[in-house]
Amino acid sequence: MNEASDRPDGGVGEQGVIALLADLDRALIGLAPVKLRIRDVAALLLVDSARKAQGLPVAAPGLNMCFTGNPGTGKTTVAMQMASILHRLGYVRKGHLVAVTRDDLVGQYIGHTAPKTREVLKRAMGGVLFIDEAYTLVRPENERDYGQEAIEILLHAMENQRDDLVVILAGYKDRMTGFFESNPGLSSRIAHHIDFPDYSGGELMQIADLMLEPMGYRFDAGARAAFAQYLQARMQQPHFANARSVRNALDRARLRHASRLFGQIAGADRDTLSTISAQDILASRVLQAAQKGVREPC
């Protein structure tokens, strides 16, 4: 590692970036606007290092980001990956992610907030600072809230230590809009506002497969059809949380799978233990409610 220079030049070459984007395509289903933006950033960083080699002036691009989107659209997951992506691209030096929420930034009494926020900023330097549910920093109903102080320190660091720090804010779309309205300075200091779209049924199915694989489970043909049917029904219901709902549904299917096997575990072979079949899915309340035509919160 090059200790002397502030930013190692172009961590990877063009080939490396292509491999990185392919990795990303495998790991993240859908999310076209997000991938497009990462591709743009990667290209810019490569062009910058080529420009530097030719002696052309290079200005460090601001990479502070804001992720908005509905629940379960992968904001946190992408932020986690972003730290390692930016590290591989050679933009951040260490590539660690410091994930914080309001509690980690805002203090409880006068004079408590500034040291707390600075401490977090120091820890995040050389990596990515991820502020989940950033809109909670402002409590408009309480004008003496210390959240504003944390935001001011954050702004100061984003302005003066752009080489050391990448800040990613995340939150639900409508709340973040309100948040930025009350902090116009913050909005303009964030170069990339990325909106995470909802997943389609097909994408959710792919996500389910991706989630099942590391757990060592798989759907059989009947279960796959049943799960597609389940997703259609679930998407119509209120409080649908995209990938998070898929994860919960899979967890419940595993529970039903387990209780189906209960009592015959000794005789179960490898295949039985790892295959989720249609009845595990069809027993779901969501599907039964849909058949009855009743809406039932899940």
Add this chain to the structure above:
Amino acid sequence: MRVTQGAFSFLPDLTDQQIKAQVEYCLRNNWAVSLEYTDDIHPRNTYWEMFGMPMFDLRDAAGVMSELSACRKTYPKHYIRVNAFDSTRGWETIRLSFLVNRPADEPGFRLRRIESEGRVQRYSIEPYATDKPAGRRY
């Protein structure tokens, strides 16, 4: 008289780049880096004033450097040192300590001869700067 305390003190003063490289080395070893300052440079003055808390969980030297520049701004004429604490079982001590700031003018030390019992001669030293009250030295 140039004060020589801690590591590297017989070298020319470290540049910020060199300090940063040393701090990076400390962080790579998982040592907790902290800053201390004093205007009483007596060699037996082991415990200096802490500038902020020791910085745990840091990954990059930029955090220490920003703290150092804040410390220099607050105490431009004090001695400032960087300490790196190793918390590994069996060590549990400062592994590296070096000066990063010193006043422009260092008047040095006075040698005091002390008459002890039976005409025994004892010696002690004290910095000339400590003749003045704390905060007005240097």
